Amino acid sequence: MDKTELNELLRAVAAGSVSPEAAAARLKTAPFEELGYAKVDHHRALRQGAQEVIFGEGKTTEQIAGILTAMLDKGDRGILVTRLQAEKAAALMERFELDYHPEARIAVAAPERDKRLVGSVVVACGGTSDIPVCEEAAVTAETLGSRVHRLYDVGVSGLHRLLSKVNVLSTARAVVAVAGMEGALPSVIGGLVDCPVIAVPTSVGYGASFGGVAALLAMLNSCASGVSVVNIDNGFGAGYLASMINKTEGYDQ
Amino acid sequence: MDKTELNELLRAVAAGSVSPEAAAARLKTAPFEELGYAKVDHHRALRQGAQEVIFGEGKTTEQIAGILTAMLDKGDRGILVTRLQAEKAAALMERFELDYHPEARIAVAAPERDKRLVGSVVVACGGTSDIPVCEEAAVTAETLGSRVHRLYDVGVSGLHRLLSKVNVLSTARAVVAVAGMEGALPSVIGGLVDCPVIAVPTSVGYGASFGGVAALLAMLNSCASGVSVVNIDNGFGAGYLASMINKTEGYDQ
Amino acid sequence: MDKTELNELLRAVAAGSVSPEAAAARLKTAPFEELGYAKVDHHRALRQGAQEVIFGEGKTTEQIAGILTAMLDKGDRGILVTRLQAEKAAALMERFELDYHPEARIAVAAPERDKRLVGSVVVACGGTSDIPVCEEAAVTAETLGSRVHRLYDVGVSGLHRLLSKVNVLSTARAVVAVAGMEGALPSVIGGLVDCPVIAVPTSVGYGASFGGVAALLAMLNSCASGVSVVNIDNGFGAGYLASMINKTEGYDQ
Amino acid sequence: MDKTELNELLRAVAAGSVSPEAAAARLKTAPFEELGYAKVDHHRALRQGAQEVIFGEGKTTEQIAGILTAMLDKGDRGILVTRLQAEKAAALMERFELDYHPEARIAVAAPERDKRLVGSVVVACGGTSDIPVCEEAAVTAETLGSRVHRLYDVGVSGLHRLLSKVNVLSTARAVVAVAGMEGALPSVIGGLVDCPVIAVPTSVGYGASFGGVAALLAMLNSCASGVSVVNIDNGFGAGYLASMINKTEGYDQ
Amino acid sequence: MDKTELNELLRAVAAGSVSPEAAAARLKTAPFEELGYAKVDHHRALRQGAQEVIFGEGKTTEQIAGILTAMLDKGDRGILVTRLQAEKAAALMERFELDYHPEARIAVAAPERDKRLVGSVVVACGGTSDIPVCEEAAVTAETLGSRVHRLYDVGVSGLHRLLSKVNVLSTARAVVAVAGMEGALPSVIGGLVDCPVIAVPTSVGYGASFGGVAALLAMLNSCASGVSVVNIDNGFGAGYLASMINKTEGYDQ
């Protein structure tokens, strides 16, 4: 509820068309629906530009179904359910129209399959093991309406692989750079492009990689400008942010 | 040097107008100038959309002056020198046209004082002690051409201060959220806006803040979407990225 | 054994009604009962205001049964057994009168189901995954005689959910604020209430949440006054302390 | 602004005695005063039971003077300024009526020297080096109206010193237990009293004390019930919370 | 091979009774027996006062059997096999005379059941969960010839339990103090006795106990003199050292 809406509500009270008690109630309860175990936020699309996303981990199939039902009833489409195990996805598919992306562990309910994809998000990584996190980012960005280019296996210890893709990189409006181990990929890509680079450390590696901490620290210390970092393995967050940047409209002159 | 330039260079060699040796040399040496202690990157503006920025810390006044001279000779304007102590700034001012922002510890050489500022970047923080990092971000974004709104002292334990500024937040095309201690500001702001939020942890605090690590971890674990993080106290990096996002043009339909 | 009791015992010795040897023995052995694997503390209610609580983890069903028998024989009622697996609870139920709360993983032996609950403890959390820790706190506080209000799914990235419950918060005599990930909830609540806030970090999250450390550090660095912290996932400790504060009687004028 | 005030405001709008625009403005701007570098919170006493406290570290003497003036103008008395260096205190004393406690590094502006102190807060520590943190807690609690008993040099490796003070401990309504090194004092005291124990780790020690981390971890893992923890060296936070608990009034029957 | 033996060997060479080549060979190969996967050290009893101990973890039953055979063939008795799983112990019992202590996870091959136990080692801990580590220490010390007193469940948050055993503590020549969680027991015991206290942190606990690190740090920072620390869960090391100290003979006047 932004300032305009607030003023309108208050004016309605002043005009007598809304009672004070009703206004107070609306100020407090409008934006969400109480399910007991969750409060579904129906105003989020207005406030934040995208409807609520369901984090599937730690929720039962029943809980997810309840939230989906509430959202579909309000008319939501293309609803993302992240970190969803295959068994839960299978159970949900029997009750909802649902696309499931197993490598990304993402389901899309009431998918908008003909949605036009715009702009260009590049999702890149250095090794085969990073692909699931890449896919989480890529499917998220695609579901939110962005065109995605995947550049996999372009690690920094074999620079020629990455350099051969410079033309793809040069079209990007946002890059998601995924890397485990030494986490150097975002720095190298950051020096090659002129758009934001979102670095995603992965928990891939062993020993002193400490579950992705080595890559995380490397990325936070990147010497390239335009690089920022999200949590370890947070492909969804990177894809969401990359799509948000990609879909930015021109500023008013 | 992108693919087009490479093809052109190779075609010139094929046509005999450029010798193979010259092409090889150009492929290798063109983009920078060797100063001995540094290699000034003159092609960076082409490749990355902004000319090189000079990190002042750990460089002598003479070294900075040398790099500035090389860049000014090529025609660069509005050159940022970050992390610059006041004494060095004073010494440089005698030799160069220079604006110095003491709280931000930034100098701008050959400043473009009439540059039109566009869009809207909000820089927000919770406490007085975070202001220097905010200023580093704000001055950086302004120098790069973005209009900046400052929201200081809007910490999460006094929500009404922040909520009173929701109308300013709602105009932002990118937000820089700076916080030390528990680092909660980016999460709260992330739930109020629909643009990217760049979180900057600061080393402000004591005890178990561990020089900004507590805030850094909180920010990496933000439950709000659209939030990414830069290094502790890295106001420059946040301002640079926010300006890059703010100045994004609309994508091709 | 406090100072008064000590003086009384010594006076009885002086009067000849207790022998020195008996007094020494009583000084040493009175307060607990030796079970071999444990020493049941029968004086704890006198000394600390609440009888002993049984930490179920790492104890066999037989050991728990032994301690319960010793306590019930002394007349204890409403005995808490925390961190108790469902299978052990089922086995104990065949031998004791026992209420088991599966989400809280708490059993109450010889439950006092008609006990009047007093005051007001609010237990709040940001996400569905934090509910088990909340329930551990809530059941503990209720068993110890406190009235509890539960506010679940009121995370800081959707402030309107929390703000809609300010009237409930304003009645609290103690708040238990449970949060994983960035752990910002206690800071935000701490700015809204005038009673103690007990922060409980949870191990919910992934990557750089480090099993609750990110939330723990954020809470220790809270900029709100009146906030203190217990161990990660320690719902029992928070509920116990909240009930102790809630039941504080007025000080003597 | 609680629910009652909101309803009143809305009723006034409905009755035409307040215009909608004025109501919106008041909703947004009432509770604080903008000083540029800070926003002084004049409604905090209503909302949180105690007026704002000034954290002196990182603020200039001029900034502190500005905030003090704004608060004194509103009629505040007994204003705490914490972490205040002696030189700044001396400069402020020339302009304000101020009590300065050098060991606690706390100043009290417009001190209420005849304020009646009530209840009982015990502040205890194990070694001479912990005394400054103890004093910060003790002076805070006293300024907020609590009677304080100091028990210094009662470390756990000389138990008889602590045990000789059990009668003082037994009167406490809240205990602040301060300790560096191994941080065991709160656990031992927690087993002797029936009121909340607020543990404060100090940065006293060397080697593997890691600036108070060893004590902090020990306190978080306390096996005693009723113990919670604040940040390293945070004597103010502990004293504030202890006084809040000490001054709790009896609950309604 | 000490100095005396070296001089004897060299004298034998000088006298011609041992050839130089044989001496070189003996200097190199005498003290151990090559099994391929291990080198059994038959001179260890001479050099270090106790024969080799077999660390069972990570060795196959066959490997342990091989080492046992080599040692028994040389006449060793009372051989300790630590960290031995019950299944391996059962398999070994079919081939060797073996006492197995399941709680301590220790087997003693060719046990000397009538060995006279001397002196006094006290093994103490605060909770039921620490008992396996205590037993590892106690069985080790007993096998090496020390008389052991066990004091279990004497945690610091119930001091009267510990204080009731002061007479046992006062007889100790060495104390093994085992504790998880806050690790305060060694400090408290260290203040009550006049003999060395060997502190053993255990991995018992949860959350910020970090698998025993909290207890380890507390113990390293003990304010009591005469306390030293071994690795987390290293009951064997503590029992070995306690027995070594306990069996120390009087120094020469």
Place this chain on the structure above:
Amino acid sequence: MDKTELNELLRAVAAGSVSPEAAAARLKTAPFEELGYAKVDHHRALRQGAQEVIFGEGKTTEQIAGILTAMLDKGDRGILVTRLQAEKAAALMERFELDYHPEARIAVAAPERDKRLVGSVVVACGGTSDIPVCEEAAVTAETLGSRVHRLYDVGVSGLHRLLSKVNVLSTARAVVAVAGMEGALPSVIGGLVDCPVIAVPTSVGYGASFGGVAALLAMLNSCASGVSVVNIDNGFGAGYLASMINKTEGYDQ
């Protein structure tokens, strides 16, 4: 592609024997083969002196088979597949000529069994549990053409075992020193030899070994010259580097 090759390619373009487009394509795509999930690097032997090694962990049997097929088709022999589980190895053996070393978890495809081994690499460790990491190093070095001497169970707490092997150590051209726990072996060996020592910490140990971190830190702080360190459990990396050093040819006079 080194400078010479680049010049040659450019000269061919200048001479008209290669078209500019073909040159650009070759510059970009020559060195690797796109398999979708991986890019096989066929120029690596030229550029780095050894063909690509397949890291088996996290790859499916099908993926490994695909890469092997591509490499064998190009004529590669003696291809290393590291971190390969026994079941995958068994499946691959049905389709490829493959030697599998179960303790080292390494397979060698198209093995060159008659390859002459040269020089001398010593692989040493202190305990039975370190042997798998040693074998990974040893098999790697042997497959790459180095003669390897194994010295197992030569830990620093039984120095005579190590000292008896000084003659073997003195022949080494590179030593791989593998150790868990306190990680002291490389320092001791480093003081005995005049060739590079590559230290490999292992995750063997418990408690405060922190999965090899204790050994890693000890090795990084080695007081011996000529010691460098690879990641925890990285036997392959150590064996690869040791073989590279061992096979170094004399420098040009």
Place this chain on the structure above:
Amino acid sequence: MDKTELNELLRAVAAGSVSPEAAAARLKTAPFEELGYAKVDHHRALRQGAQEVIFGEGKTTEQIAGILTAMLDKGDRGILVTRLQAEKAAALMERFELDYHPEARIAVAAPERDKRLVGSVVVACGGTSDIPVCEEAAVTAETLGSRVHRLYDVGVSGLHRLLSKVNVLSTARAVVAVAGMEGALPSVIGGLVDCPVIAVPTSVGYGASFGGVAALLAMLNSCASGVSVVNIDNGFGAGYLASMINKTEGYDQ
């Protein structure tokens, strides 16, 4: 006050020769003297075998003088003041008979210069920089009555230096092994002697030594038996413990 004394006191009460109130008072106040800033423990020698030691760091010269006066008045001799800066020592020397050891930073008040030293404690270290910590240990042990042998510069990367001193090591009843950097010395010495080895990590080193943490971890993970560890740089603690072990008398047969 041990069991015997308690029984005697109680018997005196029973016999009427001590009043109950006096007994209670004596039970509480006897063992120490209140100085305000400290409580001097006069019964410590009875209870712990050595009088109180004054930790000089963080105490003013006046505070130290006060404690010294109280102890000297009771007849104490050979009082240790540790971590004492040279300036404070100089000031104290003007008022007390005092020996000051600058490298060890220890003063001994009322020194017993003719005290007969008994047994044998070896203090060893690897490098020149560790000598101050060694001296703290050595002077402590000597003041407490132990004969000390110093073995400096016997680091593990030059084993022959250490091995040349095996005859000295073989006489030790306790060894203090001091090391920074990789901390390997205690493990190597532990394999050479048959008495307890007390390991002292030092903060000597740089980079990944982390102020002694690398050495501390190595020592906690020592593969040698009979090794225990004290805090980083805690030479006093090691010397105190070594002397306690060295002076152990033979056990009763």
Place this chain on the structure above:
Amino acid sequence: MDKTELNELLRAVAAGSVSPEAAAARLKTAPFEELGYAKVDHHRALRQGAQEVIFGEGKTTEQIAGILTAMLDKGDRGILVTRLQAEKAAALMERFELDYHPEARIAVAAPERDKRLVGSVVVACGGTSDIPVCEEAAVTAETLGSRVHRLYDVGVSGLHRLLSKVNVLSTARAVVAVAGMEGALPSVIGGLVDCPVIAVPTSVGYGASFGGVAALLAMLNSCASGVSVVNIDNGFGAGYLASMINKTEGYDQ
């Protein structure tokens, strides 16, 4: 003393030309000279291929002079003194022939200025601030006889700078890759060369670089083969090792 020398010594004893006592003495004392505060190792060149190096930090000018005198008396030349402050160097220059390299903080006593340099060591870094560590490596390698090429300011976020130097890299027999911040340089270089790469993390950076830990972890997790790591800022260690590798002679066929 190697096996041959041992056999010879023993044969001399057998022949009667050396007495057993003299042999034992020589076995113990030969290899070093006792200075009290240090033991100068005169056999190190024989045993390890290079004479002892003096670590200047933490040693007084007098101690360094003493060691230098002892070494020069034995005929040593080109003696390295590392981590030497300028003032100490100036004082030593008055007494010894000494070359001092201020940026590297290294002195060379009795320098061999005409020594022929052989082979090729490349020392590379990404930024101006890393140059002192580079120089420490370069001067060390040069003093030990290696030809060194310096490649400074070739950071990974400006790849073209590094790629322009591929021809220099291709001549290297060993590379020292120095980097702070994200530490990616060794991985990128490791993919370009076929010789060992020694990675040196530097403490350059701020915030989450943690004094070089971020770079250290990145380097340990390098995905390039042939990379190993030395301690943070350990330019000497890297230069020593690089020179050792560079000067390796060809293996015997």
